[in-house]
Amino acid sequence: MNSSFGLKHIAQFFLFVALQVLLMDSLVLFSTGFCFIYVAFLLFLPLVISRVWLLALAFILGFTVDMFYDTMGIHAAASVLLAFLRPHILNLLTPRDGYEASDTVNIHTMGGRWFLAYTFTLVLLHHTAVFFLETITFQTAWYTIVKILLSTFFTGIVMVILQLLFFSHKRERIDYR
Template sequence: MNNSFGLTHIVQFFLFVALQVLLMDNLVLYSTGFCFIYVAFLLYLPLTINRVWLLILGFIVGFTVDIFYDTMGIHAAASVLLAFLRPHVLNLLTPRDGYDSSDAVNIHVMGTRWFLTYAFTLILFHHTAVFFLETINSQTFLYTLVKVLISTLFTGIVVIIMQLLFFSPKRERIDYR
């Protein structure tokens, strides 16, 4: 890892957490659709990142959001779950020829179908963990399930829009040597 790699991801970390705390906290669809944009930080990390670092970064980003939301570790637990499941989802989605060491998690590099499957699967697991840890109540199961589905769709659409706006096709492959 070089300095530009580290600096890029540090900036992304602060940007996504700031967006979550300052903007997305107030952007709720009919009290059921929540956008947790900070998960994009974990989704956009390189394919070859060490699993231990991925879990540590998952905890740090989730714990940072927990500090601002006063949610006692719910986001940290859900982010660590996302970080834990990410390599397994990547293994399931591995192309026939495998991943290139220079491949980035980018809709332009990996393709629309791959990125949609990757992002929506991990976002669904994350949101399920967040909302069911928050509720822990069987009486509101259907309402919580609706919150999970609408929030997953909302967050997924925002993540895709961010990919299309800020990740240009000209920067398809990034060399981290």
């Protein structure tokens, strides 16, 4: 891995955590829809990454958000679950020709349908873990399900907007020497 690759992702880590803590914390849709934009860091990582690194990064990311939100490990657990399931979802969504080693998660190169299926599936699983770990009861299951669906929609739309605005149309070439 070259240093620009690492610096880019370190900058993305801090950017997504800062966006989550400073901006998205106060943006709530109809008092039930929350945007957890920090998961974009995990979703936008390269397709070919070590599972150990992915799980470690997920834990660090979730733990960092937990420190700011005082949520006692809920975001860390949900982020590790997302990181654990990410390779399985990628296998389910593998294109006919497979992935190249230089492929990244990008709506422009992977296609809109692929990106939406990938993003909304993993965000739905992450949000389900967050909200059911938060309530720990099924007495308010319908309200929790509404929170999950509205938050998944909100987070997914914000991620699509981020991809369209800030990610390149060109295929990235990463040198893994």
